[in-house]
Amino acid sequence: MKKAMTLSYEVGDNLYINITNQCSCNCIFCIRKNDDGAYGSDPLWLEHEPSMAEMQENLMQRNLSQYQELVFCGYGEPTMRLDFACELAQWLKSVSPASCLRLNTNGLADIYSPSPNGKAAALVSQYFDKVSISLNGGDSATYLRVTNPKNRPDNAYHTMLQFAQTCKQNGLDTCFTVVDVISPEEIRLAQQVADSLAIPLHIRNYIS
Template sequence: MIKAMNISYEIGDKLYLNITNKCPCNCTFCIRHNGDGAYGSDPLWLEHQPTAEEVIDNIKKRDLDSYKEIIFCGYGEPTCELEILKETAKYIKSVTKTPVRLNTNGLSDLINKRETPAEFKGLVDIISISLNASDAKAYDEVTRPSFKGVNCFEEMLSFAKRVKEFVPEVMLTVVDIIGEEEIKKSQAVADSVGIHLRVREYVD
């Protein structure tokens, strides 16, 4: 396993922030199974868990105004380091108007052992939550969460519904490899909670 400190990386006109490698899930389609980077980036395995100061020092070298979006998304679940995420987002908001997006599995409450939706208010403009499947059984099979005895599917949907009150734009996502029938069912789930569904292309 190659390890470095690629805390931020560019894809097109967007800047991605790789603030942790921790994740409570082991999704069957996770890009971590395919290599060390994402979409041609340098390796994203971190040599150590960066502090908020290290993350902020890293992005100070970037022209934040030049990006279409700044996205918390790397080789881990960003809410595993929620305080670092919040401190970094607060800094970003103080220096640029570029929108901030969080890509998450929606299990922040379980990870942090408290209700967290309100903590994103004023710090994140868009939250993209991995729906992954249309019911709890399929979700567990695809996502393989480490939380035992918990309905992670319902926890994720509950987070999505509550965070809508604090973040301007919230979406649920699925990967196109789950098939048309499952996508239709996922659309129905998204409709039931009044949240837009985005179908992501799986990149091998």
């Protein structure tokens, strides 16, 4: 495993921001199983969790306004450092007010984030413009099989759906994703769930 301090990297017109390698899940499609980076980036395994000063120094070297979106994604689950992510988002809005901030998340912060339970969507809605949530299946069994959340809590699927609904209700531009490692029938069921919540679903191709 190669390590570096790659705190941001470009993907198309967007800038991806890497604040942690911690994750509460072990998704069967996780890009981290096969590589040390993503989309041609330098290694995304971090030598240490970056401080706020390190993140700001890195991001100030970028022309932030040139990017379509600033995406909290990286090589881990950003909400494992939810308070840190929100503080950084707030700072980004202060130095680049027109930037669109997107959070890519597994939607399980209310279970795994050190922040208070039940408040994750409210926090995220306060600091981000968009949120992309891994739906990963149309029912709990598929979800648990694909996502493998730590300790496989019975309420994981429901918690993720609740997070998505609250983000949408709070006015956040909200979407779901699935990766095509599940069957066409399972994708159809996931689409039904997304449709029932009036949240768009993006089907991503598995990157081996």
